């Protein structure tokens with residue numbers, strides 16, 4: 004046997020990896036005692052996170068838990084997030100790149116901290132001119148172009164919360180989010196590049212605007228002459244911003260608990276939830292986790308290959324890394340354009356030190372083969388990270404070996420839009436890594452796995468993940484909906500009479516003997532397609548909106564690369580032909596209602612849906628059918644006998 008296959012075989016069998024010595028030598032956190040220190044000093048221990056920032060006024064109290072679960076952190080403290088991410092770095096590293104941007108067609112832009120400062124100030128002055136006041140919600144609907152973080156920071160500067168809507172969302176999804184946030188200012192762009200072609204974004208934005216009350220609209224000209232639709236009555240970003248270059252806008256002093264931004268995410272119902280994050284707690288938490296888990300230092304070039312339209316990009320492309328004064332890389336396009344080595348080319352060109360990406364991307368890289376990373380020098384990498392879904396040990400090991408050269412720790416970070424930042428992960432300079440297992444809760448984080456009664460389960464048993472202590476990065480509420488906040492996150496396991504408040508993330512998990520947590524996936528009606536969180540009810544409501552559809556049920560089905568894909572089961576109305584074109588109509592309706600990333604992989608017409616006696620659709624059973632060939636492939640579901648048989652079985656099961 005040659006050395007290569009032997010090495011692979013050994014790696015396949017290995018279940019635990021120690022942090023590489025070369026990494027530990029220089030790591031930000033190397034002492035295991037940090038866990039204990041957090042326990043002993045809790046909640047004051049969290050001040051070390053807040054101490055990573057510059058405060059205009061020191062807080063009076065670390066944690067106020069008098070109105071549980073409406074916790075407040077760093078109470079009385081005052082700061083500005085933009086000043087922390089930009090201004091405070093000017094003296095020491097004004098000329099250092101803050102943002103390295105790579106456009107898909109190959110052009111690049113570098114913004115030093117001084118240049119970023121100038122851009123952000125000009126954008127802030129522009130927003131002010133447009134009448135944006137403190138606490139007005141500004142909606143941003145942009146792809147991965149530099150103006151997106153620039154305008155986010157400009158909003159933060161003037162104390163106007165932003166609500167970023169992922170550019171892949173449809174027009175009506177945009178409209179729904181603007182209405183829900185009472186937002187009447189939109190910053191968008193003419194388009195962007197995807198696989199070499201200019202993509203029209205403005206038409207989609209306009210279509211969304213048609214569905215809302217009047218809104219002031221600003222359009223960034225990303226494509227210019229290549230733009231499929233020209234700017235009309237909208238303001239042109241460049242025209243507004245240019246005259247303000249060189250002017251300064253004083254950062255607005257914000258209370259620690261003032262809202263920094265809103266981010267809409269999917270939940271159990273058809274209506275997206277407006278997750279509210281604050282200035283002091285969120286920024287401290289993203290800075291702290293960037294420092295402790297991603298091991299970021301100012302001299303690093305760090306790359307999170309997510310999209311800023313999702314929470315990962317907010318926390319770990321923009322706020323965390325910039326708060327620490329590092330160089331953050333942004334890439335506009337897809338990882339396989341023009342070739343499948345695009346990411347490795349960027350790592351090589353920019354000497355990237357940390358790479359943070361999603362398991363779905365890693366599984367694609369595996370599929371494409373090692374020849375793509377092998378042709379590039381990836382030796383600048385010091386740490387690798389993953390987020391968004393469970394990573395299978397094979398993909399973890401591939402990443403470790405073929406991207407990290409077996410000398411970079413891999414942090415598998417579990418967290419959510421609601422948690423603001425990472426919650427469960429090994430500390431890369433401290434903990435043993437176990438592929439497939441995220442790790443212990445981070446220092447100061449209380450997490451457990453419980454049964455449906457809220458009782459801790461034994462190691463090795465599957466249960467529900469819970470978080471039983473507050474943390475600074477936590478969501479404070481759902482925008483203008485405290486009731487839903489309590490209902491969705493705090494009702495399942497809390498015992499208010501005993502003063503026990505337990506946050507429920509709606510994930511299944513299990514613990515091992517070392518206290519490491521393996522997250523198994525969602526236990527609510529949310530599917531995770533390529534790391535995109537999609538509510539099945541949202542997809543269902545788009546499908547039942549199609550004339551001729553009587554009823555629909557949507558479930559996730561396992562997929563080797565995407566993690567999950569969407570299976571849609573539809574009952575047609577009497578007389579509606581179940582044709583291919585009707586199927587297409589259903590798919591289009593999902594694209595229009597949510598976005599093409601939520602496109603069902605299969606649309607199955609069925610005469611019936613399995614239901615419980617109380618009439619609830621048994622999604623779990625449909626998911627089993629979608630996942631299990633022995634239950635019949637999708638076409639067999641068309642056979643009413645199968646469905647009734649399954650139903651019969653289930654009823655018998657229920658009666659027993």
Ligand code: WTA
Pocket residue numbers: 268313314315389390391392393394415416417418419420421441508509510522523524525531534535536
């Ligand atoms: C899943 C993304 C396993 C989980 C930051 C969670 C993970 C949901 C991991 C949140 C991980 C995220 N291992 N599952 N390391 N990270 N998840 O809000 O189901 O888009 O509840 O936030 O992604 O997705 P969201």
